[in-house]
Amino acid sequence: MTNSDSENVRPVGGGGDGETTVVHLMRHGEVHNPEGVLYGRMPGYHLSELGRQMADRVAEHLAGRDVTHVVASPLDRAQETATPIAKAHGLDLATDERLIEAGNVFEGKTFGVGDGALRKPANWRHLTNPFRPSWGEPYIEQVVRMMAALGAARDAARGHEAVCVSHQLPIWVVRSFVERRRLWHDPRKRQCTLASLTSFTYRGDKIVSVGYSEPAIDLVPVHLRVGAKRTKGGAKGFGA
Numbered sequence: 001m002t003n004s005d006s007e008n009v010r011p012v013g014g015g016g017d018g019e020t021t022v023v024h025l026m027r028h029g030e031v032h033n034p035e036g037v038l039y040g041r042m043p044g045y046h047l048s049e050l051g052r053q054m055a056d057r058v059a060e061h062l063a064g065r066d067v068t069h070v071v072a073s074p075l076d077r078a079q080e081t082a083t084p085i086a087k088a089h090g091l092d093l094a095t096d097e098r099l100i101e102a103g104n105v106f107e108g109k110t111f112g113v114g115d116g117a118l119r120k121p122a123n124w125r126h127l128t129n130p131f132r133p134s135w136g137e138p139y140i141e142q143v144v145r146m147m148a149a150l151g152a153a154r155d156a157a158r159g160h161e162a163v164c165v166s167h168q169l170p171i172w173v174v175r176s177f178v179e180r181r182r183l184w185h186d187p188r189k190r191q192c193t194l195a196s197l198t199s200f201t202y203r204g205d206k207i208v209s210v211g212y213s214e215p216a217i218d219l220v221p222v223h224l225r226v227g228a229k230r231t232k233g234g235a236k237g238f239g240a
Helices: 050-060 076-088 121-127 139-156 169-180
Strands: 010-013 020-027 067-072 094-096 159-165 197-203 205-212
Touching: 020 076, 020 139, 020 169, 050 076, 067 076, 067 139, 076 094, 076 159, 139 159, 139 169, 169 197, 169 205
Parallel strands: 020 159, 067 094, 067 159
Antiparallel strands: 010 205, 020 197, 197 205
């Protein structure tokens, strides 16, 4: 798949007055996680060497853009992904707690065959309501904080572009909200691969379109791309 193949723009409404501002929500690069832990909000999980290459690739992709504000989730992997982008534009990297990964009761656990968390009956009570979801931070709470973070980035980059580095689930949920889709979903079908850009175009204070691109798709392992089968030890889409 080429970058042009993976780009699309979806209008979400007409109108809107004022200057045009683009806020890119970027998912962090690949993380070094040989044990296959659902790391969630845990500290100490850093980009792998491949993840650093992904971050550099996106920095190169955005080098000619009018980026005036770069902000990231406080988690290590997001900060490390955002750093080369901020550096390429001569900007200080800001931090916004609202961009953090979704909370999850399975944080720190593994999902491997045989000893995975989902095989233990004590954990099944957390799986009773996928519409909320019952295993973690409610979808609507993610939407509220992510919309606030988007609005803050828009205000910081009025008439220009901003990059916000966050995490797969919050990015996908806020995109679903903006595009008026239901918030509960099949995690395997999230269009939010590693180091991807989900781009919200504002006219004034109103979002008028959402775009998606994958500048580092050739670096993403095939099994981690949208529609591919997950590995046995994966976390089955709870976050990352």
